[in-house]
Amino acid sequence: MTTLTFTLIAPPAQRVDMSPLVCQNLEGLDLDTIAAIELQCGKRKLRVDQLFYINGSNTQDILIADSTDKLDFIGKELNGGSISVQGNAGAYLGMQMKAGTINVSGDAGLYAACEMKNGLIQIEGDAGDFLGGALPGNRQGMKGGTVLVKGNVGQRAGDHMRRGQILIEGNAGDYCGSRMVAGTIAVMGTVGRYAGYAMRRGTLLLWNQPQLSATFNDCGSHTLAFLPMFFASFKSLNSKFADTSAAFNRVRRYGGDMAETGRGEILVRI
Amino acid sequence: MIINGVTIDKTFAEAFPMKATRAIITAHNEKWAMISAQAMTGFATSVIACGCEAGIERVLSPEETPDGRPGVAIMIYAMGGKGLAKQLETRAGQCVLTSPTSALFAGIEGGKPIPLGKNLRYFGDGFQISKKIGGKRYWRVPVMDGEFLTEATTGMVDAVGGGNFLVLAESQPQALAACEAAIEEMKKIPNVIMPFPGGVVRSGSKVGSKYKALGASTNDAFCPTLKGVTKTDLSPEIESVMEIVIDGLTKEDIDKAMRVGIQAVCDLGAANGIKRISAGNYGGKLGPFHFHLQEIMA
Numbered sequence: 001m002t003t004l005t006f007t008l009i010a011p012p013a014q015r016v017d018m019s020p021l022v023c024q025n026l027e028g029l030d031l032d033t034i035a036a037i038e039l040q041c042g043k044r045k046l047r048v049d050q051l052f053y054i055n056g057s058n059t060q061d062i063l064i065a066d067s068t069d070k071l072d073f074i075g076k077e078l079n080g081g082s083i084s085v086q087g088n089a090g091a092y093l094g095m096q097m098k099a100g101t102i103n104v105s106g107d108a109g110l111y112a113a114c115e116m117k118n119g120l121i122q123i124e125g126d127a128g129d130f131l132g133g134a135l136p137g138n139r140q141g142m143k144g145g146t147v148l149v150k151g152n153v154g155q156r157a158g159d160h161m162r163r164g165q166i167l168i169e170g171n172a173g174d175y176c177g178s179r180m181v182a183g184t185i186a187v188m189g190t191v192g193r194y195a196g197y198a199m200r201r202g203t204l205l206l207w208n209q210p211q212l213s214a215t216f217n218d219c220g221s222h223t224l225a226f227l228p229m230f231f232a233s234f235k236s237l238n239s240k241f242a243d244t245s246a247a248f249n250r251v252r253r254y255g256g257d258m259a260e261t262g263r264g265e266i267l268v269r270i
Numbered sequence: 271m272i273i274n275g276v277t278i279d280k281t282f283a284e285a286f287p288m289k290a291t292r293a294i295i296t297a298h299n300e301k302w303a304m305i306s307a308q309a310m311t312g313f314a315t316s317v318i319a320c321g322c323e324a325g326i327e328r329v330l331s332p333e334e335t336p337d338g339r340p341g342v343a344i345m346i347y348a349m350g351g352k353g354l355a356k357q358l359e360t361r362a363g364q365c366v367l368t369s370p371t372s373a374l375f376a377g378i379e380g381g382k383p384i385p386l387g388k389n390l391r392y393f394g395d396g397f398q399i400s401k402k403i404g405g406k407r408y409w410r411v412p413v414m415d416g417e418f419l420t421e422a423t424t425g426m427v428d429a430v431g432g433g434n435f436l437v438l439a440e441s442q443p444q445a446l447a448a449c450e451a452a453i454e455e456m457k458k459i460p461n462v463i464m465p466f467p468g469g470v471v472r473s474g475s476k477v478g479s480k481y482k483a484l485g486a487s488t489n490d491a492f493c494p495t496l497k498g499v500t501k502t503d504l505s506p507e508i509e510s511v512m513e514i515v516i517d518g519l520t521k522e523d524i525d526k527a528m529r530v531g532i533q534a535v536c537d538l539g540a541a542n543g544i545k546r547i548s549a550g551n552y553g554g555k556l557g558p559f560h561f562h563l564q565e566i567m568a
Contacts, residue, residue, distance in 0.1 A: 163402065203401075225337055226401055226408060229403050233403045
């Protein structure tokens with residue numbers, strides 16, 4: 001069986017809701033049926049074959065070729081299988097994803113991995129604001145799984161994050177880990193202002209000293225036993241995080257946000 | 271059957287079903303991992319009075335442990351799951367949580383999960399931190415020397431307890447030397463522990479007693495000083511009997527341990543005063559697992 005490939009015929013003028021094209025929805029469908037699925041495009045509904053050339057047969061291995069940042073909701077509620085995006089992905093990539101893998105060769109838009117429950121999302125380029133966050137009005141962001149971003153991410157990464165891990169090889173914007181409930185965000189680059197703003201629990205693991213808010217208190221330097229195990233669990237990733245030289249266990253620990261419960265922590269490599 | 275002058279009795283050891291788990295204790299170095307492991311497995315010789323039978327299975331190299339530090343694998347056996355979980359938690363709390371630099375991990379994958387650090391985390395008084403790494407939940411409990419890292423659960427499996435054999439010798443030092451040799455070899459077998467002090471039991475017991483309060487009492491048939499006053503099972507030249515008790519994850523594990531142990535005893539042979547190998551046999555009423563000595567040594 002060959003990869004089920006959707007190749008964009010032309011860049012769409014309006015944003016496209018790609019949520020119907022996930023592995024579990026397409027399982028057992030033939031190409032004609034898949035071609036007849038309607039996707040919301042702006043205020044219109046378009047058949048899949050009006051937007052994409054379709055070939056291949058493996059509905060559990062999907063490729064979206066020549067993708068643009070107008071394609072939203074790719075991999076929404078994905079529950080197994082894999083989706084590869086050749087190019088950029090729009091907003092809400094892997095939203096509420098339950099299992100499986102999503103790979104994006106370019107950038108991802110706002111709210112990537114928001115409210116994700118499990119699985120693996122890898123983004124080769126950058127990701128927008130609210131990576132792994134909660135939808136507006138909701139109280140729980142990412143609840144599990146792993147997100148790897150090789151580029152930079154926008155503001156509010158991990159907003160309301162509850163579980164799982166966000167790994168960022170590049171830089172993160174302001175309010176990284178804001179309102180975190182738990183989980184881990186690791187940033188190899190720099191983070192903007194207000195890191196960990198209103199975090200209740202959870203861990204921000206940083207390679208570079210951030211400019212911290214007054215509501216984070218210095219807990220001193222420590223050697224933490226869980227860190228080598230944490231890094232060891234990334235061995236299978238195609239990432240700098242898998243590199244043994246990236247691992248460390250000596251950190252400076254800052255507790256906070258003391259304006260919240262103060263049970264969160266920002267760990268900075270020393 | 272006679273091996274190197276040692277008579278192997280045509281009898282069998284009786285064993286019974288137990289529940290078992292394994293935990294891995296790591297520490298800054300092997301010395302402290304061993305100290306913690308010894309404390310955790312202390313006073314755990316027999317379920318009769320200790321609530322569990324526990325022992326050190328083996329020392330683990332840093333490459334074999336989850337956190338890459340020197341470690342020790344310990345096993346705990348109990349008659350039921352509830353008792354096992356209680357003993358594991360109590361002992362982990364008193365002997366590993368408190369021990370400098372220690373960390374505690376699951377040693378059995380699969381089986382029914384039972385709490386390892388799941389409830390010990392409350393020692394953190396709200397400052398404890400949960401981390402899920404590689405699909406497993408760990409707890410980081412702040413303690414005075416840093417952090418106590420523990421896995422939330424470990425696996426509980428069905429197991430076999432009470433495998434045994436008796437070493438009958440012409441003198442006490444000879445019996446002891448033979449048992450030491452046996453234990454040395456048996457320690458190399460995985461999935462078994464010999465829970466008694468040093469692996470050797472001098473007070474083999476029979477079921478029942480003349481005192482109503484006691485469920486077990488001295489095995490007078492094998493007490494050399496009672497040869498003339500009780501229905502003895504000893505010949506005149508036997509002056510000392512010692513027992514080795516084995517708990518294992520499976521019957522086959524105990525088979526292997528008994529085989530190498532008895533062989534080590536027999537290697538010393540009659541020339542070193544070892545006369546007979548027998549076993550704790552209670553007429554087949556104690557448990558469903560029977561370890562026939564001659565079959566094991568065949």
